[in-house]
Amino acid sequence: MRLEQIYPEVRTFETTVTDVKDQQGQWVALEKSYFYPESGGQPADRGTLNGIPVLDVQLEEGIVWHRLETPLLENEVQGTIDDGTRTDHAAQHTAQHVISAILQDEFQIKTVSFRTGSEESTLDLELNEWTETIQNRLEDRLRSVIRAALPITATEYTEADAVRLPLRKTPQVTGQIRVVQIGELDYSACGGTHLGSTSELELILFTGQEKVRGNVRLMYVAKDRAFRLLTAERRVLTETARALSAKKDQVHTVVEELKQEQLRLNRQIGQAEDLHVTSVLQQVLTSSDPVLVLHHEQENIRFSEKMMKALAEEKRTALIWNEAAKKLLMCSSGLVHLGKFAKTHLKQFNGRGGGSEKNAQALFTTYEDASGYIEALKEELHT
Structure with a gap:
């Protein structure tokens, strides 16, 4: 396993530069790195090397490369990993494991792919239609799993030992395999970063779904992203209710009434326009x-x-x-x-x-x- 997988709690470290390359910016390889490189739908860590912002981290042929905003001037390096970014990405990734495990356990729905976006994360599911029944059951189980504070561990196994575990899907790698376990809920071969317990997820909110290439794409946010979204939406609801002079639970009804009134007015405007066209047309046709x-x-x-x-x-x-x-x-x-x-x-x-x-x-x-x-x-x- 890489260092950030063995020591996920490390946020600062000292090391030396071992290689440099120029490829759409300067990239450096280090004697040791605790930065997580982009992989499996999870974005790379952010942070600094000697105070210089790290813009990207990629793994190429076993070497972790760090793209810098400006070139390094020293060979000795102080690395700092941005804790907010690491925790956020770990939360979105952990939420994916939990959501996928519940969907497979409850409905035998398989996850096709996963991606952590800058605003929301997405899961592509092997499913024709997303239903209210699935949504309600998933949300109930999620609350239970978060309250249960299931421990999350990562262990490296030999291939033979790994395949004897109840893995959610067949590993895509051979040799030594890193398995992330969430209580007895989920066993997945995974190289990403994760939280230490399901209780750290705190909250998961679903933001929408759409059909993509015959599958259902589910959008969600977890932990701090979920609370920020909840706060923003409550603020919008409060301001909308005030503007409509309505109670918050009446906003939908009032908006529907306004939509119907708009349709009625648009019909009246259309009828008035038709009369005006007829009147003007009679004058124009005299030419x-x-x-x-x-x-x-x-x-x-x-x-x-x-x-x-x-x-x-x-x-x-x-x-x-x-x-x-x-x-x-x-x-x-x-x-x-x-x-x-x-x-x-x-x-x-x-x-x-x-x-x-x-x-x-x-x-x-x-x-x-x-x-x-x-x-x-x-x-x-x-x-």
């Missing part, structure tokens, strides 16, 4: 100009789109500029292929867009550019 050009300075883009649709149904050729969206809407009765014209000329006027033979759209940075394009298109339509 005998073969190319109708409208400039919408105050109208929202939805009104302009409805107007364009109505003009297209009337088989009129029209150009509508919407100032707020900086968008030009176009429809044609077939005099010019609007899509082909756009492809050929838009770039000349700093525009982008496209369309079909009878319908097209284009975005411009300024009305001046749009106006130049409109004049060019009008000339093409007239000819």
Whole structure:
């Protein structure tokens, strides 16, 4: 086992540099290191060497390499491991062991992969659908396991001895195998860092799930991350309840009522817009100009789109500029292929867009550019 696996409590140490390499920054190898290198979905430790921040730690062919923010100037090194980062990563990793063991024990659900993220950790599970029954049973067992304060130990076994243990899955390595045991709940071949007891997990919160490549991806946070999330969400709930003049347990009901009211108002707005379109359309259609050009300075883009649709149904050729969206809407009765014209000329006027033979759209940075394009298109339509 590596030193950080044998002595997980070590946070400071002295050693010497044995090798240096430049590869997207300076990397150093040390005579001895207690830094955990990135592996198995768990990020590397952070800390310093002679006060210089360690940005990454990787294991290559048995050598632990440390990437530094700036080069080391001395051969003698004082190493310091960031305790907050080590404890946080160990907590997320320990939580993964516990969650995976419970899911396999209760539902025969296998864990496919695990990753500790900067905000939340994820487990990919061999499962088609995540259900409330699974969630509730998992949360009940988690509380029991945390309260039970199961001891967590790491022991190195020969391969023959290791395979005789009730391992959760077949080891991916041969030879000497490090097995992490959590009471009688879980035996796993693992090289990561872990807490000393399940009670140190304190709290595990699930933040969501999604389908990924046919599996279920479960998101969670543990220990300090869980308390920070809980505090943040309670603060948001309190502020939302105050803004809504509602009790905290009434927030969901009030929000649902507001959503329904918004839908009702949106329907009314849509109906009013339709009446306005009909009214304006009647005025516009009195024009005998073969190319109708409208400039919408105050109208929202939805009104302009409805107007364009109505003009297209009337088989009129029209150009509508919407100032707020900086968008030009176009429809044609077939005099010019609007899509082909756009492809050929838009770039000349700093525009982008496209369309079909009878319908097209284009975005411009300024009305001046749009106006130049409109004049060019009008000339093409007239000819």
